[in-house]
Amino acid sequence: MNELIFHQLSKHYGKRCLFTELTLPLIAGQCLLLTGKNGAGKSTLMRILAGLDKPDQGEIQADGKRYSWRAYRPQLQRQILYLHQQPYLFEGSVWDNLAYALTRGLPRSEQHQQIEAIADWAGLTALLMNPAKRLSGGEAQRLAMARALLRKPRALLLDEPTANMDQAARLLTLEMLEDLKRQGLRLMVASHDPDWFQAVTNQHLAL
Numbered sequence: 670m671n672e673l674i675f676h677q678l679s680k681h682y683g684k685r686c687l688f689t690e691l692t693l694p695l696i697a698g699q700c701l702l703l704t705g706k707n708g709a710g711k712s713t714l715m716r717i718l719a720g721l722d723k724p725d726q727g728e729i730q731a732d733g734k735r736y737s738w739r740a741y742r743p744q745l746q747r748q749i750l751y752l753h754q755q756p757y758l759f760e761g762s763v764w765d766n767l768a769y770a771l772t773r774g775l776p777r778s779e780q781h782q783q784i785e786a787i788a789d790w791a792g793l794t795a796l797l798m799n800p801a802k803r804l805s806g807g808e809a810q811r812l813a814m815a816r817a818l819l820r821k822p823r824a825l826l827l828d829e830p831t832a833n834m835d836q837a838a839r840l841l842t843l844e845m846l847e848d849l850k851r852q853g854l855r856l857m858v859a860s861h862d863p864d865w866f867q868a869v870t871n872q873h874l875a876l
């Protein structure tokens with residue numbers, strides 16, 4: 670059993686309702702596309718799923734049991750990673766940023782192997798010793814994805830992942846998302862440009 674379903678999710682700010690009693694399954698190997706106009710609540714919803722913001726109410730059905738959002742919050746923060754469209758990168762090199770995501774106490778050889786493998790996957794090998802803060806928008810987004818994957822999440826939530834990218838970088842991102850689906854990861858993509866993500870989308874939620 671490998672289920673991860675959100676039930677009865679609601680969020681208001683004052684009198685304004687962003688969403689109410691939403692049911693939302695995150696399915697292994699599938700991508701859910703999230704659309705809605707500016708201010709519709711896409712980022713808020715993703716931050717709630719990742720345990721970063723509180724809903725008014727909500728429950729999680731995970732692996733055969735049902736939990737309140739509050740009780741399951743620590744697991745959400747570990748299992749579901751939210752990537753902002755302008756990823757926060759630490760001072761230091763690309764390598765340092767990747768190393769930061771690895772479990773403490775990992776043998777040095779294992780650490781090197783994991784960093785080199787993920788850098789290769791994300792097309793960052795030639796940039797490993799470069800300062801992370803000097804990466805282009807597309808490179809920074811790929812580093813953020815690679816760093817998140819080293820934490821072995823159950824789901825990755827990407828907020829406008831291709832904003833400010835050129836055509837080649839967008840295509841590369843799509844290929845990476847396809848590959849993550851093949852590996853069985855749950856994906857959610859918030860975008861104002863749904864046509865771009867049509868090929869990787871399995872479900873569509875419009876807020």
Ligand SMILES: Nc1ncnc2c1ncn2[C@@H]1O[C@H](COP(=O)(O)OP(=O)(O)OP(=O)(O)O)[C@@H](O)[C@H]1O
Binds near residue numbers: 710
């Ligand atoms: N802490 C807060 N207090 C009050 N209102 C908030 C708070 N955080 C967000 N909002 C409001 O909630 C609404 C939803 O914001 P959110 O960022 O989730 O929208 P979005 O769909 O991601 O928008 P965009 O497409 O512009 O990124 C907005 O009107 C925003 O101003």
